[in-house]
Every structure is written in structure tokens, then in C-alpha cells.
Amino acid sequence: MALPNHVDVAIIGAGAAGIAAARTLEKSNLSLLILEARDRLGGRSHTVQLPGDITFDVGCEWLHSADRNSFVPIAQDIGFAINTIRPRWREQTFNLSFPTNQRALFVTAIDAFYDRAEAASDLPQDSAASQWLEPGNSWNPLINAISTYINGCELDKVSTYDMDAYEDTEINWRVARGYGALIAAYGAPCKVALNTKVSLIDHSGKTIRIETSQGTLTADKVIVTAPTNLIAKQSIRFSPALPDKVAAAGGLPLGLADKVMLALDAPDDLPADGHLYGGIDRAGVGSYHLRPMGQPCVSGFFGGRFAQDLEDAGEGAMAAQAIEEVSALLGSDYRKKLRPLAESRWAHDPYATGSYSHALPGHADDRATLAAPVDGRLFFAGEATSPDFFSTAHGARDSGERAAKEVLGLIG
Structure with missing residues (x-):
């Protein structure tokens, strides 16, 4: 789409936070536009349908703290079924290596x-x-x-x-058709400029000038929902500079959590919604969900330095590791029963370079610093700005609503 010359409120990023900000403002008389670098809605949420009608949430998957999760009523309102089978993350479905x-x-x-x-x-x-x-x-x-x-x-x-x-009620549900699909549907009514990468937010003048890959526009107010890594690395620059924001983002880096989906031949051989740890004697190990929501597949989960090593090893390394670990537990026959379908590579995603935020030691207060408005014109949202539900999609959504209400409060 061609960019307008001016909007009342520009929102940077069409993830859960940016979408929530736009949805909160949609009944105001303000002109709105979300600027999104990707070619899709959702940010770090994304659902794909794989062969065999398998739903794969490449990003966020779980409705964490579902009894307090603001996406639960949204899912109910727009007709997305919720799967309330809770995970067995602390368990091992079989006694294999973990009696x-x-x-x-x-x-x-x-x-x-x-x-x-x-x-x-x-x-x-x-x-x-x-x-x-x-x-x-x-x-x-x-x-x-x-x-x-x-x-x-x-x-x-x-x-x-x-x-x-972090607040965890230990009630975790899933969206049957995918969390990413739910967030994209929630954002469907929003006015969004896709494939529009923001490089500069110049707030030196009476109006804010925003430079993007599709041209320049101005806005009276801007809500920034970009991931912390992009702010810390100044992939999006501010003029005048905002060193406190850059430093706070640096104290809240995105960790790395990746997933791989394996097709499972003869799925009835394994229980639905079972769980396995690939090993119990090391930090670099996979966590495996057997037949999630009854689907004929196994999903693997890797995090931290081990996930980074697997990403750096190239496409297919994650699937190979998952098949190796699962087969070591269930028997060599499973090498023939498991086939790679898809995997995430969030560290290599240029618009994220990670998965979700954690505060480095000594930097817990950076969440409030990053969330604080600047001059009544720049506002900040995203999961990293949530005081208690950071690293979650609903924490991001709630922060977008908060930032939008800050805009409305100043406008009166």
C-alpha cells in the first residue's frame, strides 16, 4: 500500500502488542497505521499448516496463565476453539531414562x-x-x-x-487452530502497511518523521513495539537519540527458544499429549511433546546456547538432533517413523533475532524504563515492557492496550 503523508498515530510492529494498540484505538477518531517489516501479521507469532493437516505454531503456542490470559476471551469472541489439555512438562511419559x-x-x-x-x-x-x-x-x-x-x-x-x-498460574492451554492464527485474525481489521521496515524515528520537530523502506510519513504520536534486540542494536534509530531506551533494551535481550516438528508414522504407537526429555544429565537437550493435541507428529523444543548451536549448524540440524534423541529413548525403529516437517530459526530472523526477553542480572528495572513514554509523543509496548507477563503473547497484547490508553489519556 502507498503510505499516507500523515497519520495521528503510527504503530511500529504488527505483533500482538501493535495489533492490540490499534484495536484499542480503533473506535477513536484518530487516524492509525501499523508499519510492519514482515509480509504478514503476528510478529513472533506465526501458524503454518503442515502436510497431514498438522498445525505448527512456529512462535508462541501456549495460552500461559490461561485463567488470566486476555487472548482467551478474544479467542472465544472470534470463534477459535481452545484446547484445555494441560502440558505434562515435568513428566516423562515412559520410564525411559527417567523413572x-x-x-x-x-x-x-x-x-x-x-x-x-x-x-x-x-x-x-x-x-x-x-x-x-x-x-x-x-x-x-x-x-x-x-x-x-x-x-x-x-x-x-x-x-x-x-x-x-513473573506471574504464572500454571494453567496453560492451546489454540486448536494455532495461536499465531488467532493473533492474525485479531489483527485482520487493522490498517497495516506490510513490507515496511522502519529505520528512523525523528522526533525533533513538531511532528514525528518516520523513515521506512517504502517512503517517509509523519505522525503526531508513535507507539514502538519492536523487539528489544532491534532497539538495542539501533536497527531502528531515534533522533534525538534515546540512550536510556537503548540501554534498557540491551538489559532485556531476547533469549532463544526454537521448535521442530516431526511427522510420525504409525502415531497410535505413542500416547497423545505425552512428554519426553531427550536426556536428564545436561542443559543442552530437547523437550518433546508426543502427538500434541492428538496430531500425528512429535514437536521438539530447544533453548539457550544449545538452540543457537543447532541454528548455526544449518537447516536440518535441529530435526536431526530431535530424531537422534527420540530414537535413543524409544528405539532405533523410530528413525524410520520420524520425518522432518518444519523448524523455527528465530535467531536468524532479521526482524526478531531471538524469541522472547529476559532481564539480565541487575536489569529487572529496565522493563519499566523501556515502557515509559517520552515527551508525551513516543510510547513503548511489547512483551519486554510487561511487568509480570513478559515473554508471553498476552503480556505483549496487554502492553499494547496500555500504550494505546496512554495515548488516549494524553489526548483526553
């Missing part, structure tokens, strides 16, 4: 770790969450592996204060 008595010891160890970290959040100084691992505990590698799934990084890069601030 019941060992699982009980692991649960005790990880709960004790979280108790220590929670107590440490009351200390006067922040710390790396890894400091609260029990020295020499044999379960530390698996606890670290779980951090790579939750935070996208190992515990040495996680702020204890920030980890404690």
Missing part, C-alpha cells in the same frame, strides 16, 4: 531451587538466578535446561528479581 523415583527427586530439587530464588528476591541486591542452584546437585543441568525453555537462556543470564516478578 518415577528419579522424577520425584527432580521435582523436589527444582522446587527447592525456586524457593531459594524467591527468598533471594527480597535481598537488597539482584543476582544471577544460577547463584541459587545447590552446588553439586546432580539435577542442576536439567534445571538449567528448563530455564532455556522458559527464559531462552541459562540461569547465569537471568535476573533473580525478574524471575520472581
Whole structure:
């Protein structure tokens, strides 16, 4: 689409935050436009339909804290069915390499770790969450592996204060047709300029000038929802510069969590919605969902440095690793029963370069710094600005609504 010369409010990014900002403002008399670098809506949410009618959420998949998740009523309103089968992430469907008595010891160890970290959040100084691992505990590698799934990084890069601030009701559901599809449907009414990469936000004048790959436009107010890595690296520049925003984004880097989907021949051989850890003695290991929502597939999940190594090894490395680990558990016959279908590569996505944010030790306050408006004209949203639901799609959505209300409050 041709860009207009001017809009009242320009929104940078058509992920959950940007879409929510636009939907919140849609009944105002303000002219709106979302500027999106990708050729689709959704940002770090994206659903694809794979052969065999398999739904694959390349990005966010779970309605975390579903009893407080603002996307649940949205899904109900627009007719997206919700699957309420809850995950079995702490379990191992079979006793293979992780028998019941060992699982009980692991649960005790990880709960004790979280108790220590929670107590440490009351200390006067922040710390790396890894400091609260029990020295020499044999379960530390698996606890670290779980951090790579939750935070996208190992515990040495996680702020204890920030980890404690996250609110988790432990109710996790899924969208049957895909979370990414739901978010795209939520954004369908919005006016969006796709394939429009923003490079400069010049707020030096009376109106804000925005330079993009499709031309220049001006706006009275701008809501920025770009991922922290792009702000920190100044892929989007501000003039005058905003060093506090750049520094805050740098303290909230995107961790890495990647997924791979494997087709499963003879799916009835495995239980639906089962779970396996690829190993229990190392942090670099996959977590596997067997036949998610009953589909004839196995989805694998990798995080942190291990996910980065697999991405850097090239396309197909993640699937090969997943097949290796699952076959080692279930038997060599599964090498013939599992076939690669798709995988994510978020570190190599130029418009994300990661998956979701975590606060580095000592940087938990950066979320509030990044969220704060500038001069009543620049507003900031995105999952990294959420005080308690960061790293989630609904945290991003809620932040977009918050930023839009800040705009409306100033306009009156």
C-alpha cells in the first residue's frame, strides 16, 4: 500500500502488542497505521499448516496463565476453539531414562531451587538466578535446561528479581487452530502497511518523521513495539537519540527458544499429549511433546546456547538432533517413523533475532524504563515492557492496550 503523508498515530510492529494498540484505538477518531517489516501479521507469532493437516505454531503456542490470559476471551469472541489439555512438562511419559523415583527427586530439587530464588528476591541486591542452584546437585543441568525453555537462556543470564516478578498460574492451554492464527485474525481489521521496515524515528520537530523502506510519513504520536534486540542494536534509530531506551533494551535481550516438528508414522504407537526429555544429565537437550493435541507428529523444543548451536549448524540440524534423541529413548525403529516437517530459526530472523526477553542480572528495572513514554509523543509496548507477563503473547497484547490508553489519556 502507498503510505499516507500523515497519520495521528503510527504503530511500529504488527505483533500482538501493535495489533492490540490499534484495536484499542480503533473506535477513536484518530487516524492509525501499523508499519510492519514482515509480509504478514503476528510478529513472533506465526501458524503454518503442515502436510497431514498438522498445525505448527512456529512462535508462541501456549495460552500461559490461561485463567488470566486476555487472548482467551478474544479467542472465544472470534470463534477459535481452545484446547484445555494441560502440558505434562515435568513428566516423562515412559520410564525411559527417567523413572518415577528419579522424577520425584527432580521435582523436589527444582522446587527447592525456586524457593531459594524467591527468598533471594527480597535481598537488597539482584543476582544471577544460577547463584541459587545447590552446588553439586546432580539435577542442576536439567534445571538449567528448563530455564532455556522458559527464559531462552541459562540461569547465569537471568535476573533473580525478574524471575520472581513473573506471574504464572500454571494453567496453560492451546489454540486448536494455532495461536499465531488467532493473533492474525485479531489483527485482520487493522490498517497495516506490510513490507515496511522502519529505520528512523525523528522526533525533533513538531511532528514525528518516520523513515521506512517504502517512503517517509509523519505522525503526531508513535507507539514502538519492536523487539528489544532491534532497539538495542539501533536497527531502528531515534533522533534525538534515546540512550536510556537503548540501554534498557540491551538489559532485556531476547533469549532463544526454537521448535521442530516431526511427522510420525504409525502415531497410535505413542500416547497423545505425552512428554519426553531427550536426556536428564545436561542443559543442552530437547523437550518433546508426543502427538500434541492428538496430531500425528512429535514437536521438539530447544533453548539457550544449545538452540543457537543447532541454528548455526544449518537447516536440518535441529530435526536431526530431535530424531537422534527420540530414537535413543524409544528405539532405533523410530528413525524410520520420524520425518522432518518444519523448524523455527528465530535467531536468524532479521526482524526478531531471538524469541522472547529476559532481564539480565541487575536489569529487572529496565522493563519499566523501556515502557515509559517520552515527551508525551513516543510510547513503548511489547512483551519486554510487561511487568509480570513478559515473554508471553498476552503480556505483549496487554502492553499494547496500555500504550494505546496512554495515548488516549494524553489526548483526553
